[in-house]
Amino acid sequence: MSKHLLTAFFLLATPLAMAQTAKPAATAAPPAAASPSVVLHTSQGDITLQLLGDKSPKSVANFLRYVHEGFYAGTVFHRVIPGYLIQGGLYTKELQPRRTHSPVQSEADNGLSNQRGTVAVARGADPNSGTSQFFINLVDDRRLDYVGNQSGLTWGYAVFGKVVKGMDVVDKIANLPTRGQGPFAADVPNPPVIIESVNVVGEATPAASSSTTSASGSTSTKSP
Numbered sequence: 001m002s003k004h005l006l007t008a009f010f011l012l013a014t015p016l017a018m019a020q021t022a023k024p025a026a027t028a029a030p031p032a033a034a035s036p037s038v039v040l041h042t043s044q045g046d047i048t049l050q051l052l053g054d055k056s057p058k059s060v061a062n063f064l065r066y067v068h069e070g071f072y073a074g075t076v077f078h079r080v081i082p083g084y085l086i087q088g089g090l091y092t093k094e095l096q097p098r099r100t101h102s103p104v105q106s107e108a109d110n111g112l113s114n115q116r117g118t119v120a121v122a123r124g125a126d127p128n129s130g131t132s133q134f135f136i137n138l139v140d141d142r143r144l145d146y147v148g149n150q151s152g153l154t155w156g157y158a159v160f161g162k163v164v165k166g167m168d169v170v171d172k173i174a175n176l177p178t179r180g181q182g183p184f185a186a187d188v189p190n191p192p193v194i195i196e197s198v199n200v201v202g203e204a205t206p207a208a209s210s211s212t213t214s215a216s217g218s219t220s221t222k223s224p
Helices: 003-019 057-068 167-174
Strands: 037-042 045-051 075-081 085-092 118-121 134-137 159-165 178-181 184-189 193-200
Touching (some): 037 057, 045 167
Antiparallel strands (some): 045 159, 118 134, 178 184
16 A cells, blocks of 8 residues: 555544544443444445454444444545455445544554455544544554554554455445545545445344534545
């Protein structure tokens, strides 16, 4: 991955970080063995994730909070780069951001690597700025792993799950044509890839969130 792509990743996630003023939430950790499976029902097919609560308890608890609130229903994968990642979890199909909870503390130093099919917390330059956004790695990319706490570049990205079914759907999404749209200069899938609903396996699908209020200032920052 080029320095340009990594920089773009920071910039595209940064508007959300700018909109948050609260410190990282002290999210209660689930039991060490908590590794539920979650299904993303998308307009391109289903993707099943196994969450890794033993290694990333705060990240998993944060993700499940949004799942149980129905937050992800109606959001899209807004960023698709073949050979790199697909990213989503904040914007509606009109590319309006939803209001999120306070950021979650980074767990990038949990020993998990950003390998193909893993799911990680998207964030801005601040390692502790991640909220609802996540990305799925399309390739093994150790350059996204934790190296040290010197800066956002060395901190890496916290892996909290992996795709156990539907990687073919992920690859299909990755190969869709893209365009610039709304606040993004490029990489927006065309047609839109909508997350229609998300549920924990064995649980009922939660009602879609009624919170569609945009986070203040989120659309004002443009990518280069």
